[in-house]
Amino acid sequence: MEPLRDLLFDYTIRNVALGSAVLGTVGGALGSFAVLRRQGLLGDALAHATLPGVCVAFMLTGSKSPAILLLGAALSAGLGALFILAVVGGTRIKQDAALGIVLSVFFGAGIVLLTFIAGSGDAGQSGLDRFIFGQAATIVRADVVTMGLLAAAAVVLLALFFKEFKLLSFDPAFAASLGFPVRALNVLLTALIVVAVVVGIQAVGVVLMAAMLITPAAAARQWTDRLSVMVSLSAAFGAASGVCGALISASGSNLPTGPLIVLVATGVLVVSLLLGRRHGFVWAWLAGRRNRREVLGRGGAS
Amino acid sequence: MSPDLIVVVTAVLVAVPCALLGTFLVLRQMSMMGDAISHAVLPGIVVAFFLSESLGPITSLLGAGAFGLLTAALVEALKNTGRVKEDASIGIVFTALFALGVFLISRFASDVHLDLQHVLYGEIAFSPLNALIVGSVNLGPRSFWTMGIVTAMALVVVLLLYKELKIATFDAGLAAAVGLSPALVHYLLMGAVSVTTVGAFDSVGAVLVVAFLIAPPATAYLLTDKLARMLALSTLLGVASAVLGYYLAASMDVAIAGMMAVVAGGFFSLALLLSPSRGLVANSLRHRRNRRSFSRKLLLARLEALGNRTTEAELCENLGWEAGRVSRALADALRGGLVLKPAAGEVTLTRKGREAATGPQAPVR
């Protein structure tokens, strides 16, 4: 009961839970498309690629306002996406290596900039290092407002273009034949995934952001064969993981929010794999046992 | 030994095994497995950290490395259920294990020396301070021992199994046919990568080790077509990134391992742009040259088909090109002495042009 009362009355915890819910919702919704298009690890690379942007934005403006830092994050992730596109499109280097390079080199650049800002070899002094692991506990009202606006914009766009994104993800060649601008839609969908990443990094950090895109979506897929249901369910799973993780983390000391959110989401996935309506292992096992028994029963009767 | 030198040697001992094993990750298109493993060994490292009193350094290395193999096995198992695709499986498994590791550190190790930044980008600057002391004998920096063992292991794996790795990488079918289990090679590589990332953890952390694993081999892949040369080149690039990165970082007082990753990325970007055979600049020049000669070839063929004599306007119409493109191709052919312009707007083929148009390469087959 304690955490629930805190949720209602404690200002800090309310912000943290609200922020985590927002991030879970938008990550889950857009993550569905990332997973279906096999771009889950692209989200991972782009999340890491936000770090130098956060630092440069701070260095240029001296401001730690969330809007400015997140704009820097988005631009830098966009740069990472372009780099991946250039490498994969222009050379024989495959997507996996391009992702690995962007992920680690951008992150390395971010660490260098963090230590540069701190004026020492220790990145922990600038306060920007919360983007690395995310510190949901530091989320304040202004963050929640920024995250909420960004997330709302992303979700509205997702709803507006839902039919087009579905077609694009299922059958891009057919979409092109109908006259839909496939390239522009691709860019828009990737941009929305960047928005989801940017919304999430403050809470879970760049390293674990991939989980917020992938894990709820993979869990939702176990329960439904309809895209609209999968997207909603994934958003709900994401939001629930966010709130649960935040509350558990608030209930004790030394309980980091980001990892707890990810662990809760992983738990949801495991349950979904076992019990999912159409695919669950448990149902498959029960059905197998029933069949065996029937076969045996008939064998005995004849 | 000066502290500077200790750091540089440690970095080189990280760079060499990473470059060797990373070459096979890049060629087998499994770079992201390297990323996944380097993160997923964290819980193993935490456990080994608590038990390091009772476990020796090698046992901890192998014990933590077992989590890397566990990752590979879990990804495989999840993928094989048919319910989750491979890339999502990788993302799910490594984030879950990494989150578990971070959770363990925050919960149980926050007061000991194993902090969170360390986890991601290591503390190679501390390598001179951490000596391996057995009994009362100082055996020198601990990192030399750990990474020395890892480097030796990587060298043994790559040298002894060179042929096997090569076959399994380029022709899995053939490998299976000659009795070489692709699964065995896969898990061997994954195991070696696991041990390497565990060993490199103290120095460069979970994320930046990926730069050592992937960037130098990918750079080498842009520069050569031979496996042996690629191994050598990526080792060289890894070592150069480590040394150059160290001195740059020291001169600017910024994160050492981060700077090494940046330098590795810089080498990759240079090769990406300037590689003589596969760089973007060379590609685009080649593309333009090809396009020009292709346009010229097409123009001549069409002129021939139109009875050797026609007007620019008709050529535009017939080829479906804009006027600019036709006049560019014509100017090109004029310079080569392939066409003549007997009157304004009119075009005809020269004898050389007719030969070129009907020559052996013009029509296909």
Added chain:
Amino acid sequence: MRLVKTEAPPAASPLEVSGVTAAYGSEPVLWDVSFRVPEGQLVAVVGPNGAGKTTLLKVVMGLMEPAAGRATVFGKPFSKARQLVGYVPQRGSVDWDFPTDALDVVQMGLYGKLGWFRRPGRREREKAMECLEKVGMAEFAGRQISQLSGGQQQRIFLARALAQEARLYLTDEPFAGVDYKTEQAIVELLRDLKAAGGTVVVVHHDLATVPDYFDRVVILNRRLVAEGPVEEVFTRENVSDAYGGAVSYLAGAE
């Protein structure tokens, strides 16, 4: 051979390809290909692997810019005539694990006419259901697409093209990986489309069935080998010209 433009232009052909050359880099995949498909015909496009069949479809649909020449659909560039065209991509080109059902896939054929932002509603559902009935798949409307057999998946794709209510159908290997019964059902369907005044172009790889199924054939091997009514141009000579001799499985193509 100058064209004399004195006669009134003939009625626009459903598909006219004139002087199309297309290349990846400097490697030509199609060289100076011209042909004209008359209305109301079943047309096969055949040729060995790498002959440029799929590239030809790409050029026709404006997905690839030709190096020279142009393709028109009913006298217009594809982008101005796409509402007259139904397209059936290769079955292997999509992920059948995608969370959607048969009815939903067929409704995608109506997205072009719906335009931006509008969601498919009851009318679209009914229309899609009709198309499913036409291909004999009505009972599978709510079935997740991975639960369908290869032949059923192919029929869903055809139903989606039917929903486009086109006058020209472009189909890429519709018989690939389907059983004999399904193949016959698909041929029957294509004949119905033709009977209703449609024109059907099929990228095809089974030479043996060309004379049975099609009215006309386009034989391609980067350049145009031959084009015309099957009985006139589908000769051993032309086919071996395209396939380079060894065409032992060519039965009844004399």
